[in-house]
Amino acid sequence: MVTRDENVLLTETGPGTPGGKLMRHYWHPIALAGDVPADGAPMPIRLFGEDLVLFRDEQGRLGLLGTLCPHRCADLSYGRLEDGGLRCLYHGWLFDVNGRCLEQPAEPPESPYKDEIRHTAYKVVEKIGMIFAYMGEGEAPLMPDYEFFSATPEHIFLQKTFMECNYLQSLEGDIDPSHLSYLHRPAARKDSRNVPGSAKSADQYYREDGRPKLEWERSDFGIRIYSIRAAGEQGRYVRITNFIMPNKAAIIGNEGRVGEGYSVHWHVPIDDENHYRFDFIFNRVRPVGRERYEHEIAREIVDNRYIRNKANRYKQDRALMKTSNFTGMGDYFPVHDAFATETPGRIHDRSREHLGTSDNCIVAARRHILAAIEDVQAGRDPVHVIRDPAKNDMSSLVVASEIVPPGFDHHDLWKLRSRKKQAAE
Ligand code: FES
Ligand SMILES: [Fe+2]
Structure with a gap:
């Protein structure tokens, strides 16, 4: 029999939960390739209790970032796909697929602040028409050779x-x-x-x-x-x-x-x-x-x-x-x-x-x-x-x-x- 405590362990997969940590050791499919076509809109997506945005940049590279802009938390899924990344509509901060902040146009031009910002970003690959993500810490494991x-x-x-x-x-x-x-x-x-x-x-x-x-x-x-x-x-x-x-x-x-x-x-x-x-x-x-x-x-x-x-x-x-x-x-x-x-x-x-x-x-x-x-x-x-x-x-x-x-x-x-x-x- 499963106890209530065991049931919690088995069913909870949100950030920081024991089951969530287990899940984040593996690659998982997250979307069909056609869900984010080239030039298509960024897609809001919730996975393992985290709100994220899936998109392709202008070069077709896939990105999976936290939905809320790290500046003052506007929703990045409404953002503009331009200049090598996803640009927040509110104050124009620009993020690449790795979560690096490339631009902060309202900040002083000489400010190093953008280099200190690292937005939540997960590894994403496309394979056989499916998009897979690795949402764990550290080095991603291999994709099993199924x-x-x-x-x-x-x-x-x-x-x-x-x-x-x-x-x-x-x-x-x-x-x-x-x-x-x-x-x-x-x-x-x-x-x-x-x-x-x-x-x-x-x-x-x-x-x-x-x-x-x-x-x-x-x-x-x-x-x-x-x-x-x-x-x-x-x-x-x-x-x-x-x-x-x-x-x-x-x-x-x-x-x-x-x-x-x-x-x-x-x-x-x-x-x-x-x-x-x-x-x-x-x-x-x-x-x-x-x-x-x-x-x-x-x-x-x-x-x-x-x-x-x-x-x-x-x-x-x-x-x-x-x-x-x-x-x-x-x-x-x-x-x-x-x-x-x-x-x-x-x-x-x-x-x-x-x-x-x-x-x-x-x-x-x-x-x-x-x-x-x-x-x-x-x-x-x-x-x-x-x-x-x-x-x-x-x-x-x-x-x-x-x-x-x-x-x-x-x-x-x-x-x-x-x-x-x-x-x-
Ligand atoms: S909230 Fe995104 S740039 Fe300000
Ligand atoms: Fe069945």
């Missing part, structure tokens, strides 16, 4: 969605394989593609075995989770899901059901009561189903927010529940997940829970985060902070969805499917 970071544009689909709850609630939904047999249960399967080596789709297995055996093991990125369902004489249907420290999961998703890729859901706190869910939908074999995803977004999302949301009770249709839909909330999985993760409240009080054996992986993930907070408090780098290029090897991060024959040790499945192994063949 397979999906090497995807060409047609092999990856990116999405950003605003979620009305603490980041951990969404993360826990991702590493909770038993809910697939319930929350997302469809009446009729539209996607007829089968699990490799089987005549059935993943949804059929979810439906037929609602009590998956769940196991977890430590890895160098976090936790590897096995969910094992009966598959008759053929053996077992095994899925590998991963909790990647400190706030993301690599799961099967649509592309992974047929063994060609996976989805990463990266949950980035806006503050303790809201977060962005960044989806990286990756297919290494063929172009991702972009049209399908764009169609779903057009139907379900406006301005990065779900049309079905808590305020309208996710537009639940109880008649639909009798005929075609377990939830009555349509067939878009992320809406079901929003219901499940937002309705416990903005910050779920875990001390009220009654956990079962099927929550073992979630308990393990919580313990992992709490142990990492202890590491940070003791001055150590937490798990999955990588500084040595020789150790930046993500080949053990494997997502799988397949039938394994009787007698096969499923703990060996990730080794069989790792990128390194495949490259060697």
Whole structure:
């Protein structure tokens, strides 16, 4: 069980909090590249409880600065992009992407005062159409060498969605394989593609075995989770899901059901009561189903927010529940997940829970985060902070969805499917 004090440690990520210090040891996605186009307006953005402004200067360099001007605190997101930086409208102080003050036009020209000013500025990089920030102190660690970071544009689909709850609630939904047999249960399967080596789709297995055996093991990125369902004489249907420290999961998703890729859901706190869910939908074999995803977004999302949301009770249709839909909330999985993760409240009080054996992986993930907070408090780098290029090897991060024959040790499945192994063949 999680105590109230532990729940505070797990959920608070603002500046100076133990969880916030943990989070600030890692790179995180903060915006889609298209959110700040060249020549576009600076974007106000709140991250980990800090109000910031994201912008591109005239040379296209990305900057992430504190929103309020250090002079007399006018909002820099209204500023002018000119002369190599972002200029405050109030008295014209000019800041570059590193937070240096380049000009103070109302001060005496010989004054060295501008050189003493160093505004809050965080490191920002753009990669595969996503903007990432490092908001910690000191040297930034390496960006982990995830397979999906090497995807060409047609092999990856990116999405950003605003979620009305603490980041951990969404993360826990991702590493909770038993809910697939319930929350997302469809009446009729539209996607007829089968699990490799089987005549059935993943949804059929979810439906037929609602009590998956769940196991977890430590890895160098976090936790590897096995969910094992009966598959008759053929053996077992095994899925590998991963909790990647400190706030993301690599799961099967649509592309992974047929063994060609996976989805990463990266949950980035806006503050303790809201977060962005960044989806990286990756297919290494063929172009991702972009049209399908764009169609779903057009139907379900406006301005990065779900049309079905808590305020309208996710537009639940109880008649639909009798005929075609377990939830009555349509067939878009992320809406079901929003219901499940937002309705416990903005910050779920875990001390009220009654956990079962099927929550073992979630308990393990919580313990992992709490142990990492202890590491940070003791001055150590937490798990999955990588500084040595020789150790930046993500080949053990494997997502799988397949039938394994009787007698096969499923703990060996990730080794069989790792990128390194495949490259060697
Ligand atoms: S408040 Fe920004 S320059 Fe004065
Ligand atoms: Fe889900």
